[in-house]
Each structure stands twice: as structure tokens, then as C-alpha cells.
Amino acid sequence: MHLTPRRLFRAVALAEAVTWALLLAAMLAKYGFDAGDLPVSVAGPVHGLAFLAYALTALVVGLDRRWPRSVTLVAVAAAVVPFATVPLERSVERRGLLDGGWATEATDDPADRTPVRRALRWMLTHPALFTVLLVATLAVVMSVLLALGPPTEWGAHAG
Numbered sequence: 001m002h003l004t005p006r007r008l009f010r011a012v013a014l015a016e017a018v019t020w021a022l023l024l025a026a027m028l029a030k031y032g033f034d035a036g037d038l039p040v041s042v043a044g045p046v047h048g049l050a051f052l053a054y055a056l057t058a059l060v061v062g063l064d065r066r067w068p069r070s071v072t073l074v075a076v077a078a079a080v081v082p083f084a085t086v087p088l089e090r091s092v093e094r095r096g097l098l099d100g101g102w103a104t105e106a107t108d109d110p111a112d113r114t115p116v117r118r119a120l121r122w123m124l125t126h127p128a129l130f131t132v133l134l135v136a137t138l139a140v141v142m143s144v145l146l147a148l149g150p151p152t153e154w155g156a157h158a159g
Contacts, residue, residue, distance in 0.1 A: 006098035019047035
């Protein structure tokens with residue numbers, strides 16, 4: 001199976017929404033049924049990883065498909081609202097913004113000569129290395145976030 005921008009974006013958008021459901025169920029178990037911290041301590045990092053993977057995917061696909069900045073920003077921000085990634089994915093699909101394969105060749109568009117587009121094309125033509133870089137980025141960001149603790153505690157120890 002060939003991993004197109006459409007397939008990748010759809011899969012990660014769905015995973016992000018599913019992990020929202022897991023996190024909300026875990027919070028219900030913890031606060032509604034006194035299940036303790038375990039459900040949230042498992043579902044929280046799983047959702048956090050899916051959230052970050054979706055945000056990175058939205059950024060990469062938005063750059064590759066040449067979405068307007070506003071569309072890319074809305075796509076990334078959709079991860080903040082529970083389940084919003086699925087209708088967002090459907091919307092960009094209906095508008096044809098996920099059509100085609102990866103843009104691995106430069107065109108006459110001056111934007112294709114920017115360092116960001118050149119780097120993206122290089123990474124897309126080296127998928128194994130690109131995957132390693134994305135996984136490493138996710139690992140570093142997740143490690144920092146896990147060290148910071150739950151978002152509700154950020155800044156609680158300041159001052």
C-alpha cells in the first residue's frame with residue numbers, strides 16, 4: 001500500500017480522535033467512578049503522542065499540499081478540540097486539498113526554492129530517514145512533556 005498524503009492524514013486524524021475518546025473515558029473513570037489515576041496516566045500520554053503526531057502530520061501535509069497558512073493552522077489547532085480532526089479531515093478531503101501524491105519534484109513555483117520546501121522534498125525522497133527524524137522529534141517532545149507533568153500542573157510550581 002502506497003502511503004499518500006490523504007491516507008496518512010486520514011489515519012492520524014482518526015487516531016487522534018480515538019485517543020481523545022480514550023482520554024475522556026479515562027477522565028470519566030477517574031473522576032466519576034473513583035478509578036484512581038491509572039486510567040488517565042495511561043490514556044494521557046497515548047493521547048499526547050497522537051496529538052503531537054497529528055500536529056506534525058498536519059504541518060507536513062499542509063506544506064506538501066501547499067495549503068494556505070490559515071488552513072494549516074486550523075488543521076493543527078483542530079487537535080485541541082475533542083474529535084475535531086475527523087470533520088476537519090473530511091472538509092479538506094471534500095475541497096480536494098488531499099489530492100495527489102507527495103510533492104517530491106520542484107516546480108516553477110518560487111516557493112519550491114525556499115529552504116523549507118527543499119528540505120521537505122529531500123525528506124520525502126528519503127522516507128526511512130524522514131520517519132526516523134519524525135519519531136525522534138516525537139520522542140524528544142514527549143519526553144519533555146512527560147517531565148513537565150500533566151498540563152494542569154504547568155506553572156503550578158512557578159514563583
